[in-house]
Amino acid sequence: QVQLVQSGAEVKKPGASVKVSCKASGYTFITYYMHWVRQAPGQGLEWMGIINPSGGGTSYAQKFQGRVTLTRDTSTTTVYMEVSSLRFEDTAVYYCARSSGGGYYGMDVWGQGTTVTVSS
Amino acid sequence: DIQMTQSPSSLSASIRDRVTITCRANQSITTYLNWYQQKPGKAPKLLIYAASSLQSGVPSRFSGSGSGTVFTLTISSLQPEDFATYFCLQTYTTPYTFGQGSKLEIK
Numbered sequence: 001q002v003q004l005v006q007s008g009a010e011v012k013k014p015g016a017s018v019k020v021s022c023k024a025s026g027y028t029f030i031t032y033y034m035h036w037v038r039q040a041p042g043q044g045l046e047w048m049g050i051i052n053p054s055g056g057g058t059s060y061a062q063k064f065q066g067r068v069t070l071t072r073d074t075s076t077t078t079v080y081m082e083v084s085s086l087r088f089e090d091t092a093v094y095y096c097a098r099s100s101g102g103g104y105y106g107m108d109v110w111g112q113g114t115t116v117t118v119s120s
Numbered sequence: 121d122i123q124m125t126q127s128p129s130s131l132s133a134s135i136r137d138r139v140t141i142t143c144r145a146n147q148s149i150t151t152y153l154n155w156y157q158q159k160p161g162k163a164p165k166l167l168i169y170a171a172s173s174l175q176s177g178v179p180s181r182f183s184g185s186g187s188g189t190v191f192t193l194t195i196s197s198l199q200p201e202d203f204a205t206y207f208c209l210q211t212y213t214t215p216y217t218f219g220q221g222s223k224l225e226i227k
Contacts, residue, residue, distance in 0.1 A: 035216075037164075045156075045164065045207055047216040061215035062121075095163055103211025106154040106169030113163055 002026035004096050004111035011117045012086050019082040020114045022096035029077040030054040032098040035107055036070065036081045040092040048094075050102070051079060086118045122147055122210050126219030132227040133198055141193045141222045143208035148188045152212035155184055155193045158221075159204045167206075168193065198224075 007021040022034065036048040049060035051070040058070045069082045079096060094114045097107035123146040133139050143153065151171035156164035166175045168184035171191055181196040195202055203226050208219040 044221045045158075045209075045218040047209070047218065050214070050216075059214050063215075097163075099211075103154070103209075103216055104152055104170055106166040106175065106211075107156075107164075107209075108166050108169075108175065110163035110165075 002109050004098065004109055006094075006096060006111040006114045009115040009117070011119060013120055014086055014088060014118055016086050016118075017082060017084040018086060018116050019080055020094055020096075020116070022079045022081070022111050024077045024079070024098065027098075029074060032100055033102055034070075034072070034079045035097045035099060035103075036068075037095045037097060037107075038092040039095070039113075040089070043092075046092075048081070053079065083116075086116075088118050090116065091118045092116060121215055122149060122213065122217050124208055124210055124217050124219040126206075126208055126222050128222060129220060130223040130225065132225045134227045135198055135200060137198045137227075139195045139198060139224065141206055141208075141224075143186075143191045143193070143219050145189045145191075145210055145212075149210045149212035151187050152210055153184075153186065153191045154209045154211060155182075156207045156209065157202075157204045158207065164207065200226075 005023045010018050030053045035050045051058045053072045072079045096111040099107045125144045153171045155168040158164045172184045183194050205221045205223045207221050
């Protein structure tokens with residue numbers, strides 16, 4: 001079955017970096033875009049960026065430009081999200097989600113979420 | 121960035137009630153609008169894409185409408201499993217932006 005499985009929870013200190021993985025299975029990896037969305041405790045959803053697994057092209061929300069990097073490994077059908085220079089306000093659940101053609105058809109499959117806690 | 125404003129932010133309703141949630145964009149997004157349901161501790165679930173298309177497997181009591189700047193999600197007859205938070209998302213242009221959410225509670 002189609003699924004996205006994310007790596008486990010992380011606890012990091014301010015200023016550190018974190019890299020979260022999202023392994024796709026059950027579909028042709030390069031035919032769906034992958035998005036990253038985060039949700040701070042008790043808050044709404046925030047779109048961070050998108051990667052095209054076929055060519056590796058990316059687009060980021062301005063807020064995350066320069067601090068977030070999305071990459072992919074087609075040999076392992078895995079997408080990665082790295083956040084550098086972590087701040088307390090980066091504490092959140094991070095989700096990967098796939099979409100066909102960017103977003104018009106919606107993000108139909110989501111990972112289970114990865115909790116990243118930034119604490120001194 | 122396109123701003124999405126959802127209303128109401130919270131509402132209470134009873135089983136079998138009809139409920140409508142509205143999402144407004146501050147510029148036209150044609151029909152690039154999705155609706156999601158989220159339950160506590162779970163990932164969002166896609167309900168509606170392209171403003172009015174029902175995602176496969178989603179019950180027909182859910183429906184979406186609208187184009188341009190005003191969109192609605194309607195649940196025709198609330199069921200116990202529908203009590204959750206609902207979000208709209210515009211995918212017309214990056215950065216994609218969500219509404220702030222509408223929490224639906226049992227009356």
